[in-house]
Structures are given as C-alpha cells and as structure tokens.
Amino acid sequence: MLKMTHLSKVYRTEVVETYALRDFNIDVKEGEFVAVTGPSGSGKTTFLTIAGLLETFTGGTYHLDGIEVSQLDDNARSKIRNEKIGFIFQAFNLIPDLNVFDNVEVPLRYRGMKAPERKQRIMDALERVGLASRAKHYPAELSGGQQQRVAIARALAGSPRLLLADEPTGNLDTQMARGVMELLEEIHREGATIVMVTHDPELAARAQRNVHIIDGQVVDLAEDPRFHAHVVEARQGKVAAE
Amino acid sequence: MKLHPMIAALRRHKAGVVLIALQIALTLAIVCNAVFIIGQRVSRVNRPTGLDENNLMLVTQSWVGAPSGDQPGDVDKLDSMQQADLAALRAMPDVESVAPINSLPLLNSSWNGSAALKPGVELREGNARTTYYFTDEQAFRTLGLKLVAGRAFTPADVQHRGFRDTSTPPVVIVTKALADKLFPDGTALGKTIFLDGGSSPSTIIGEVDRLQVPGTGSWTNSFTWNATLVPTRLDAGFARYAVRAKPGRLDAVMHAVPQVLYGVNRMRVLDDDSVKPFAQIRQEAYRSDVGMAILMGVVCLILLGVTAAGIVGLTSFWVGQRHRQIGVRRALGARKIDILHYFQMENLLISGVGALIGLGLAIGLNMLLMKHFEMDRLPVLYVLAGIVVVMALGQGAVFAPARRASNVPPVVATRSV
Numbered sequence: 172m173l174k175m176t177h178l179s180k181v182y183r184t185e186v187v188e189t190y191a192l193r194d195f196n197i198d199v200k201e202g203e204f205v206a207v208t209g210p211s212g213s214g215k216t217t218f219l220t221i222a223g224l225l226e227t228f229t230g231g232t233y234h235l236d237g238i239e240v241s242q243l244d245d246n247a248r249s250k251i252r253n254e255k256i257g258f259i260f261q262a263f264n265l266i267p268d269l270n271v272f273d274n275v276e277v278p279l280r281y282r283g284m285k286a287p288e289r290k291q292r293i294m295d296a297l298e299r300v301g302l303a304s305r306a307k308h309y310p311a312e313l314s315g316g317q318q319q320r321v322a323i324a325r326a327l328a329g330s331p332r333l334l335l336a337d338e339p340t341g342n343l344d345t346q347m348a349r350g351v352m353e354l355l356e357e358i359h360r361e362g363a364t365i366v367m368v369t370h371d372p373e374l375a376a377r378a379q380r381n382v383h384i385i386d387g388q389v390v391d392l393a394e395d396p397r398f399h400a401h402v403v404e405a406r407q408g409k410v411a412a413e
Numbered sequence: 414m415k416l417h418p419m420i421a422a423l424r425r426h427k428a429g430v431v432l433i434a435l436q437i438a439l440t441l442a443i444v445c446n447a448v449f450i451i452g453q454r455v456s457r458v459n460r461p462t463g464l465d466e467n468n469l470m471l472v473t474q475s476w477v478g479a480p481s482g483d484q485p486g487d488v489d490k491l492d493s494m495q496q497a498d499l500a501a502l503r504a505m506p507d508v509e510s511v512a513p514i515n516s517l518p519l520l521n522s523s524w525n526g527s528a529a530l531k532p533g534v535e536l537r538e539g540n541a542r543t544t545y546y547f548t549d550e551q552a553f554r555t556l557g558l559k560l561v562a563g564r565a566f567t568p569a570d571v572q573h574r575g576f577r578d579t580s581t582p583p584v585v586i587v588t589k590a591l592a593d594k595l596f597p598d599g600t601a602l603g604k605t606i607f608l609d610g611g612s613s614p615s616t617i618i619g620e621v622d623r624l625q626v627p628g629t630g631s632w633t634n635s636f637t638w639n640a641t642l643v644p645t646r647l648d649a650g651f652a653r654y655a656v657r658a659k660p661g662r663l664d665a666v667m668h669a670v671p672q673v674l675y676g677v678n679r680m681r682v683l684d685d686d687s688v689k690p691f692a693q694i695r696q697e698a699y700r701s702d703v704g705m706a707i708l709m710g711v712v713c714l715i716l717l718g719v720t721a722a723g724i725v726g727l728t729s730f731w732v733g734q735r736h737r738q739i740g741v742r743r744a745l746g747a748r749k750i751d752i753l754h755y756f757q758m759e760n761l762l763i764s765g766v767g768a769l770i771g772l773g774l775a776i777g778l779n780m781l782l783m784k785h786f787e788m789d790r791l792p793v794l795y796v797l798a799g800i801v802v803v804m805a806l807g808q809g810a811v812f813a814p815a816r817r818a819s820n821v822p823p824v825v826a827t828r829s830v
C-alpha cells in the first residue's frame with residue numbers, strides 16, 4: 172500500500188540544512204494498522220506529510236498503492252489525496268466557518284459527488300462517530316473529542332483506503348483518546364489501512380505493528396540502544412504527567 | 414451548486430461582506446450617473462455649430478468717440494465707418510471673405526426674439542423662439558453655411574439701420590429647424606413671418622441646414638437650432654466682423670488685423686480679446702463642460718481605484734485569516750484552481766449583491782438628479798454596462814490575492830501552529 176525506499180527529506184533554510192528523513196525505508200501492507208513512535212523532532216510528521224502527498228521529498232522513491240508518486244503533478248496529487256487518503260490531524264483542523272455537516276462535505280465536494288450521495292455519506296459517517304445529532308453545530312460549539320470525531324467522520328466519508336493520523340489523540344484527555352482509538356480500531360477492522368503517529372506507548376501497543384523513528388530513520392526496536400533510552404524517557408514523562 | 418456552504422461561511426464575516434457590497438453598490442450608482450453625465454457633456458461639446466470653424470475668426474471692436482446713433486445722420490456716419498473697416502479687411506491678401514455680424518454660435522452674446530405666422534403675436538403657441546444674426550451677403554461664404562433651399566442674400570437685400578431701430582427686414586433666411594417648426598406641413602420658402610410680434614411681414618427666401626444660437630446655457634435648449642439671418646448691418650459705436658482667412662492663413666490674418674484697422678481709423682479700442690479665432694470661442698464656451706467631464710472622470714477613476722483597493726485589501730485579509738483552512742482544503746483534495754475559484758466565486762457573489770443594490774441606487778440617484786437638476790433619464794444600458802464593469806473590477810482585484818491563496822501549500826494543515 173505504502174512503500175518508501177531510501178527516501179530522504181531535506182529542509183533548507185538560509186543557514187542550515189536539516190535532514191528530517193534520511194535513508195528512510197518503510198513498507199506498510201494493505202490493511203495494516205501501524206503506529207509510528209519516536210522522540211520529538213525525529214521526523215514522524217515529516218514522514219506522514221510525505222506519505223499523504225502534502226509535501227514532496229528530496230531523494231529515494233515512494234510508491235503509494237503501486238504508483239510512483241514523484242512523477243505526479245499537483246492536480247494528480249490532489250486527486251489522490253482526495254480519493255485514497257483520509258487525514259486526521261492533532262489539531263482537528265475543522266473549518267470554523269462551516270457547520271459539522273458542511274465540514275464533512277468538503278472532501279466529497281472536491282470529488283464532484285452528487286448531492287444525494289454526499290448527504291447519504293455524510294449522515295452515515297456522522298452516525299459512525301455518534302454525532303449525527305450535531306450536524307448543524309459549528310466546531311466551536313463542540314468539545315475537543317467531538318471535534319476530533321467530526322474530523323474522523325470527514326476522513327471516513329470519502330471511504331479512503333489509507334488513513335493517516337498525526338497524534339489524533341494528542342489534544343484529548345485519556346477518556347476521549349480511548350474513544351477515538353476505539354473508533355480507529357473499528358475502522359481498521361473494516362479494512363482500512365491506518366498509519367498513526369502517537370506519543371502514547373499504550374495506544375501504540377494496541378496497533379498491529381510499531382515503527383520507531385529516530386533522527387529521521389526507522390530503527391529496529393529491539394536492537395537500537397537509543398530506543399531504550401527513549402522508552403525510559405517516555406515512561407518517565409508519562410509518570411510525571413500523571 | 415457550491416454556493417450554499419460559501420454563503421453560510423460568508424454569513425460569519427458579515428462586516429466585511431456588507432462593507433464591500435455597499436462600496437460596490439455606491440461605486441456603481443455614482444459611476445453610472447457620472448459616465449452618463451460625461452457622455453452628455455461630450456456629445457454637447459461635440460455637436461457641430463453649422464459653421465465651418467476652421468480658418469474662421471471674430472473681430473470685436475469699438476470706436477472711441479463715435480456718434481451715439483441717436484442723432485439723425487449718426488446712423489449713416491456709423492455705417493460708413495463700418496463699411497470702411499469691411500473694405501479694408503476684405504482687401505487683406507490672406508482674407509477669403511468678411512461679414513459684419515452681431516454674434517456667432519457659442520459666443521454667449523445674443524439677440525433673441527420670436528417668429529410667428531400672424532402679426533402682433535408675442536411668443537406663444539404656434540410661433541417660435543429664434544435668435545437673430547444681423548449680417549450681409551458675405552455671411553454664407555464667411556461662416557461656411559450650407560443653403561438647403563431658396564437663395565442666399567445678394568448685396569441688394571442688404572440694408573443698414575441703427576442699433577435701437579426696431580424696424581423689421583423684408584426678407585430673411587431661417588434655419589431648417591426653425592422652418593420646420595413654423596411650417597411643419599410644407600415648405601417655408603416664400604412664406605411670410607412676423608418677427609417679435611410686429612406687424613410688417615418678412616419673407617423667407619432661403620433655408621440653411623444648421624446654425625446654432627450663440628447661447629450655450631440650458632435656457633437656450635428649447636431653441637438651440639432656431640436662427641434667423643437678417644440682411645442688415647447694425648450701426649452702433651461698436652461692430653463685430655466675422656473673418657474667414659485663406660486656408661492656413663488664420664494666424665497671419667489675426668496678427669495683421671489690428672494694424673489694418675488702426676490704419677483705417679486710430680480712434681478705436683482693440684485689445685487682446687478683440688481678435689479671436691473661432692477655436693478659442695468654442696473652447697471658452699465649453700470650458701466648464703469639459704472641466705466638469707474631466708472632474709467626473711477623475712472622480713470615477715478614484716472611486717473605482719478605491720473600490721478595487723478595498724477588495725484587494727479585504728480578500729488579502731481573508732486569505733491570511735484562512736491560511737490554515739486553505740491548507741486543510743488542499744490536504745482534503747482541493748486543487749489550486751479550486752481554491753482560486755473559491756475566492757473568485759465569493760467575490761462574484763458579493764459583487765453581485767452589491768451590483769443589485771447599486772442598480773437600485775443608480776436609478777434612485779438619477780431620479781434625484783432629474784428632480785433637482787436638469788438631467789435626463791439614465792438609460793438602462795449604462796447601468797448594465799456599469800454592472801459588467803464593477804463585476805470585472807471585482808474579479809480583477811480579487812485575482813492576485815486569490816492566486817496567493819491557491820499557492821498555500823497543503824502541508825500547512827499539519828505544520829502551522
């Protein structure tokens with residue numbers, strides 16, 4: 172479904188070159204649920220934005236659903252984002268000017284879907300996340316957890332094959348986070364491929380597979396000493412937070 | 414269509430929407446009316462007088478210590494002074510022809526009266542207002558008038574009389590406009606008319622195609638083209654001569670005229686204003702019209718500029734404000750062109766509402782102007798053209814910020830704080 176080989180991403184500013192990803196290799200199979208972990212600044216978001224065609228990369232190759240994406244122009248990339256990929260962001264990213272219904276409709280409109288079908292899908296998706304009764308509400312009138320569920324409904328409505336989530340529970344309390352996670356698991360069971368970045372080892376543990384990124388590279392969990400240091404750090408952080 | 418969520422979103426930005434829509438409405442209302450007024454002024458300024466204006470000039474002069482004209486014999490004396498001037502001017506090598514005349518079109522100094530079909534009728538139903546041009550047989554050549562019926566004056570037709578003498582001429586030539594007004598059902602040639610409610614008839618011996626009255630004020634609107642040519646030299650302490658120079662010799666004649674006239678008689682007043690090319694008369698007559706048209710044009714341009722700037726400003730502000738949601742839309746599958754179209758469509762919507770309000774305002778403003786000033790009804794075409802212009806202006810103004818919006822990268826969805 173998603174295959175990156177020797178992929179690199181360099182951010183160039185006037186003064187420095189940052190290798191956000193280097194010799195990055197990953198292969199996510201159709202129907203997998205992969206959790207991506209790693210310390211802050213390690214390149215998790217960078218990986219996800221490239222995977223989701225939000226950004227281009229510097230070197231290497233990336234095949235999405237069998238297509239080598241570096242050849243695609245901007246319109247083709249938009250089309251793939253629209254049809255194959257669902258995004259869930261840490262900051263929800265609902266459009267504040269639109270109510271819940273209209274928010275979920277956004278990707279469907281860009282697909283050029285007819286109104287009756289759009290309506291059907293929107294209501295189905297909202298039903299899924301348990302917010303059908305809030306269709307006329309504006310994002311500002313919802314709790315964080317509800318907003319994230321609307322965002323998930325928006326990602327789901329277009330029935331994407333691949334769901335990309337960047338710390339979807341990062342802004343939520345434990346209970347809300349659990350709800351969102353359950354929703355994702357349910358979606359996964361129905362056949363979607365999910366790649367989720369998370370800081371939460373507990374959530375990561377619930378995924379089928381964990382991929383750990385350090386300094387822009389995927390590392391083997393068992394062998395890399397840096398990982399152990401990080402796990403300890405993360406646990407300490409979690410203890411401190413509680 | 415895509416409109417429903419767009420309208421929903423706009424409802425949450427009412428202040429900006431109302432501001433721009435009203436600005437567009439006002440701009441439309443003012444620009445439509447202003448352009449209409451400009452158009453009227455321009456066509457007013459451009460209407461032909463009936464003269465051949467090139468190579469034509471007017472000499473206005475007065476004699477110092479001339480007889481008053483009230484004593485017996487004064488009139489003949491004044492007339493011989495005038496005839497001497499005419500002879501001298503006509504003898505100039507660069508002069509084509511010269512005619513004595515009391516005024517010229519656009520000079521805003523006129524002698525007006527009325528023409529009736531019956532004696533003793535003052536200006537009333539069935540007669541017509543007219544201006545008089547007192548001149549002689551060289552008027553046609555000098556002014557370049559076009560005779561459309563009958564004959565021109567001959568030297569035998571030409572009389573002379575004192576300035577305050579009210580006797581009426583036996584023959585006259587009228588403009589076609591006046592002839593048609595007096596005799597709508599047939600030719601005016603050979604018919605008699607009575608001038609100024611007098612009792613002695615004047616016979617119409619010819620018709621000229623077109624000749625404007627001297628007055629340019631709106632009070633002359635009812636008789637702009639009603640002129641009567643009278644074959645009479647007026648004798649007074651002053652005289653006007655229309656002079657046609659040979660082609661290209663106008664400047665030379667203008668420079669030479671004072672010398673020639675002083676050569677005939679030193680006792681006269683000739684100043685800078687005494688010798689005027691017709692072009693200058695025209696320019697002075699229409700100075701305020703042209704000035705008004707330019708002023709209104711400038712106001713329109715400023716208004717359009719301010720409106721365009723307002724649209725650019727507000728759209729830029731909105732693009733900044735919506736930076737993140739543009740990124741999100743891109744992430745969710747919007748193409749660049751979709752974002753561009755979104756802002757263009759939004760502007761079309763706002764401009765459309767503005768234009769609709771502006772349509773009402775334009776007509777309202779026009780009715781107000783019609784009521785309080787002399788103004789014609791604004792043709793719908795002007796308003797329609799105005800709507801097209803403001804909509805195009807809106808689209809032009811929105812393009813740059815909308816393009817900037819379309820270049821917001823989708824990665825903004827994950828990266829911005």
Ligand SMILES: Nc1ncnc2c1ncn2[C@@H]1O[C@H](COP(=O)(O)OP(=O)(O)OP(=O)(O)O)[C@@H](O)[C@H]1O
Binds near residue numbers: 216
């Ligand atoms: N636009 C950019 N310009 C320059 N450097 C960037 C840019 N975006 C990311 N980086 C750098 O790339 C590296 C990887 O960043 P990335 O956001 O992928 O980390 P992350 O693993 O998602 O971190 P976090 O867990 O804090 O979200 C960091 O060093 C970051 O500073």
Ligand SMILES: [Mg+2]
Binds near residue numbers: 215216217337
């Ligand atoms: Mg990140």
